[in-house]
Amino acid sequence: MPKIEVIKVWTDDKAIYIKTKNGSVYFELFDAYPKLKFASPKERNDFETDNLGIRWEEIDEDLSFEGFVKTAKRKETTLQKALKDIPEINISAFSRRVGVPQPLMANYINGNKKLTALRKKKFEKALHDIGKQLSKVKL
Incomplete structure (x- = not known):
């Protein structure tokens, strides 16, 4: 190189x-x-x-x-792209929310580990739930 x-x-x-x-x-x-x-x-x-x-x-x-x-x-993962596009999401808090140890989450984000279809759906649901919670906020 x-x-x-x-x-x-x-x-x-x-x-x-x-x-x-x-x-x-x-x-x-x-x-x-x-x-x-x-x-x-x-x-x-x-x-x-x-x-x-x-x-x-x-x-x-x-x-x-x-x-x-x-x-x-390495090709950017869909999870990496989603979390990069929403930098307000705290990765550690998201890891706790979905019940995945933070080091494993970092491996998913960086593409070192591949998401299973089941885990991908779980992560998508958690992100959608966060969006629903945010849309209900009234100030």
Whole structure:
């Protein structure tokens, strides 16, 4: 794999992003990395970079730039797309709601594990139920 030239690294509440010299943007969800998932926003933003990747000294975590690109080459899952399109849904809370351990949910979202038809229907129903609950809110 050719060297990845990263020109920018930043975070938001759910992920860390890199932008490469050719303009491509890649990300990794914090939920996929327990140390980052449970880190405070301050800890997540306290990182250093070099030409190979990102290092969080305080929480002892490393991500390689190559890993961002390899992850991005996987086809986006329908669950990943749905949850990316609705960033207000807290993945941990959704995992509890559907009775799935959060690490397993992260594997479903990232495409490391395939959803069974039954689990897919369960997740869809839970998302639809959340929508119904929201539509009943009166302020």
